Amino acid sequence: MSAHLWILASLLAGLFQAWRTALQQRLRGVLSVSGAGLVRYAFGIPFAALMAGAYLTVTGQGFPALSPHYLMLAAGAGLAQILGTALLILSFGFRGFVVGTAFSKTEALLAALASAMFFSERLAPIAWAGIAVGVVGVMLLSLPEERSPAALLRNVVQPAALCGLGAAALFALTGLLVRQATIALHTHDPVAAALVTLLAVVILQTIMHGAYLSWREPATWRAIGRNWRNSTLVGLLAAAGSACWFTGFATAPVALVRVVGQVEVLFTIGFAHLYLAERIRSREAGALLMIAFGVVLALLSQL
Template identity: 50%
Template structure:
């Protein structure tokens, strides 16, 4: 159920911010291990997440909302799923280019639609499902580089490391969305933005403890590298906090599947960053795939009206 029209601009802003953050994080990942590159978004995101929550509370003062008994459990589940998803996405980047790695992870839209129906009972209109199908076809074109493939070739392509890690990343991102939505539902009150920001601050703190402890125990040298990379990593933390605040607001005010379908517009922003920021060439087939993804987003929006 959509509880506020705020979900749409929040989701669009989340897509743009996440594409920017992922592009910057990919550059950091060249000098850090997978776990260290994942940690920077949480560790350096903490101060910005707390500033967002504190600033919003100053602008809109109100009594602190009540917190349900399962709040921490859902924050922990969503946060852990996001750690796994982020690490898998970074691994996908190591097998293929930035755009293709992200494209595989965008199968999250259809995975999220199925999981949110099974776990949350959320239903979509036939038009929204058509949008999912259109978007998935676009993602597949992006992931295969527009090559003509028979069924055997397509299955072989899906067995490649980039496909496996990218699709697995999408699965865990879908689980992240479900965990975060349930966490926001455990926060009382009518202000869904403050609920999203409380969940964000809590989740980022938990993620920093989990992945930070892993790094200290297993890769102590990488922890020093994370601290030394504060100039670039600080940008990742800022963009991560802003993007997550927008995603969490979307999850708090609209069905998970709908937010993730519209969130596929991130692919458009990703291609722009890949082309202009990372200097990666854009093929004609990628433009066709992009058009299908955008068409899928439009169909999903029409189905939500």
């Protein structure tokens, strides 16, 4: 298996996630924040099961045993992703699709710090530089037109920033827990571990989130049913994107996967312009160059 599989997985994950988030934002017009988040898990189960089943069958592997420790890690990852997704969708309502995504992209830096502190993962200095450059690039997308210190401070403490930063922390935690879950499966095949973990996570997410929705927003189930076509496409893209993310997490440090996956911002701006009709600002060109440079530095660290 290629040692650089995580690079292709990270790039594809960025594409699928940007496409899925754009569709999910359109669902936000007819569903609640909670309902728009649930569809990615509930409608992703059939596709996750198909991918895991097909891969295990083709490679001649049986379904691995799932220990209580593994299930706790998978449930923790699922809950962190549920909460992070809710905060990300909520941030869209304050400053727009592109900016909400930009705030959440600080997760690469948070994942790197947490990996170093709690899991003793060491990154080369050039990788840290790539993470820093990428984070600065995505944060450029959120700067206000006014550049005074007071305006910059307001930009950091506004609701969109707080929601985006909260989502970033939760997504970083998701990646770290998924990586630990794939390790806990004790399988020699990281792709199999990633796909099995994806299936376990989306099932647990549907149970947790579905129970909450039934309790607090039972009417949302009917709205989801009325929008089953868009919800199915969201589920497909979510499953495909998560399969790529999980494969990356299983084969490389989470922080590196996340910084390469920041190409999502490029796709996000394209979808926001073409699919959501949001205007692209001239400042975004410089931000995209910084993000691309950060990705290149992260890749060079692995050569």
